[in-house]
Amino acid sequence: MSNYQTLLYYCYSHIENAEQFAVDHLEFCKSLNLVGRIIVADEGLNGTVSGRPEDCKSYMEAIHADERFAKTEFKIDEVEELSFIKMHCRYKPEIVHSGLRDPKEIDPNIQTGIHLEPKDFMEMKDRDDVVILDVRSNYEHNVGRFKNAVTLDIENFREFPEKIKELEQYKGKKVLTYCTGGIKCEKASALLLKEGFEDVYQLHGGIIKYGKEAGGKDFEGECYVFDNRVTVDVNSVNPSIISTCKNCGTISSKMINCANALCNEHFTQCDACGWEMNGCCSDACKAQPNNREYDGTGYYVKVPQPVNLDKISKRKHKNFPPKAEVEA
Structure with a gap:
């Protein structure tokens, strides 16, 4: 144990x-x-x-x-x-930032895609009338995604509503959405239904549950997670690594944050380039004088920032509830 x-x-x-x-x-x-x-x-x-x-x-x-x-x-x-x-x-105003002016436009408890258990998702995903849609951000699907999945060029899920128009060509197909644990799909599938997509499904429990119950078959690379592990293996059937080092192109699944705090880009970098670049994404960042010390992990603990009382006051005047002091 x-x-x-x-x-x-x-x-x-x-x-x-x-x-x-x-x-x-x-x-x-x-x-x-x-x-x-x-x-x-x-x-x-x-x-x-x-x-x-x-x-x-x-x-x-x-x-x-x-x-x-x-x-x-x-x-x-x-x-x-x-x-x-x-x-x-x-x-926070939402447990997943939808990017909608009025988040109450969608409610997963009222309307959302049909939940597919991992084995059902695995059975459906390769059909000709099906498209697999990854609703996660670039840094997530760059390190791992389902074989033949459609990915979107987004930095945050709040950009998803603006990308739906790019998916019009798939309206005649069954759309199978997936994400890490299922939470983004609840809203993504609801938004697709709202925009006229008729056959919308979601992987119940996300990639994590799929790995546990279906062996992660055909999930290429590793699954990004939002904790100190950064990525985890989910495929025990036909595993592979698909991400490459930003600096040299070597196959690598290691993700770090740029040591230049003003940049802080989240990217893939192999160990060799990590030490060569001092954990930076580029020579320009490497040349900065106040970079964080690279220890081989590329993980930096956030330093709590002073409370901005003026900002909180302005939020209150706009009838927004105050947020916690440190961003999640």
Whole structure:
């Protein structure tokens, strides 16, 4: 048995006074010695937490005991080290930023794509009347994606609504959407249905569940995750690596952030180039005088920034609830 577990989960369920819930939930997580990142919004929860198996078990039991979150499905990974350094739980307007002026335009509890279990997704994905759609960002699908998947040139999911017009050619097909754990597909498939796509599906539990229940067959590369592991293997059937080093083109799945904090580009870089470039993406960044010290990981702990009281005041005047001090 591994020393720790990492839990990935989400639940679309209305939370009254969600901002206070976030404050209370943070203290609850800390009482269980968990570390991780949880986003709380009026529409629900989106989280990844890590801790000892007994503490993770207590957390899952508490979540399921709350009738608002009883349907929550946890993806559980056995890990040798904690996947986070600290525990963060923050209130935001949405648990996944949709990019819509009015996020209430879509509600996954009312309309969303048909959920496909991993084995059903695997059986359908290669049919002639099917298109597989990756709804994740560039840095995610560059390091791993399903064979023959359609990918979108987006830096963040909030850009997805603007890209739907590029998918018009697939309106006559069954569209199978997928993402890391399923949460983005809930909104992506709802948006597709809203725009006139008729046969829209989503991979239930995302790539992570597909790896556990279907062996990850035909998922090329590795799956990007939003914790200290950065990427994880999901394909035990026909694994491969598809990403290449930005600097030399060598096959590599290692992703880092540029040591130049003003750049901070998230990219693939092999170990050799990492040391040669001091963890920078380019010679221009390497030449900067105040770069972060590269230790071979390319992972840098965020330094909390001072609270901007003027910014908070302006948000209040616009009737936006204040966000937590540190971005998730």
